Amino acid sequence: MPASPAAAQPNVLAPFFTWKHGAYLWSIAVAIGSYVTLMLDWVAHRFFQLPPVTEFVQVLTVICCVGMAAHVVTMLLIMRSNDEFIRSLTGKRVTIAAFATFGLLTIWGLLENIGWAPPFTLMFAYALFLLVHTLLVPFINADRP
């Protein structure tokens, strides 16, 4: 048994901030950056009748889709991490956020079907998921697992 475990691995962040976390940050930065731009474009087009910049939006949409796919894959890789505690926290938040998003979208869809709710673009599903996920952080965290 070593006298001091730190002697073997002096870099505290090394085992935790791996390429998976770097990939996660890059993918979420690309996904959210392009996503916010697309939402602004949608709002400009929908509410201010500004003409869409078609080619730019098409390119941005592809970038956004790739970023989101990468985000999902890296999130799954992080959830396979050895740290059962972090895995459990992430798993709880993602599961609740996913169920809340599915539930809210389905309820909206049902109301929309009978004309009680205005049409809603599924483009906002990801924003809803991130919103619920963020709202859960004060309730499910390292101090309140």
Added chain:
Amino acid sequence: MKNKVRALRTERGWTQEELGLELGVSRQAVNAIETEKHDPSLSLAFRIAALFGEGVESVFENPYRSSKRRDLR
């Protein structure tokens, strides 16, 4: 789950980060175990006990090993 992880760690002069590094978990995980907010898996409990050179039940209190043992049947 009551445990002696904090006592054993401080006895050796290790920080939570250092113990986490040795176990392959985060500092938050070590803190959650020490403050009894997280019950470690059997595998992690064995790793913790082995690291301190103790048996699992001398590090983690078995809540079912008591005078009420017959109640488990």
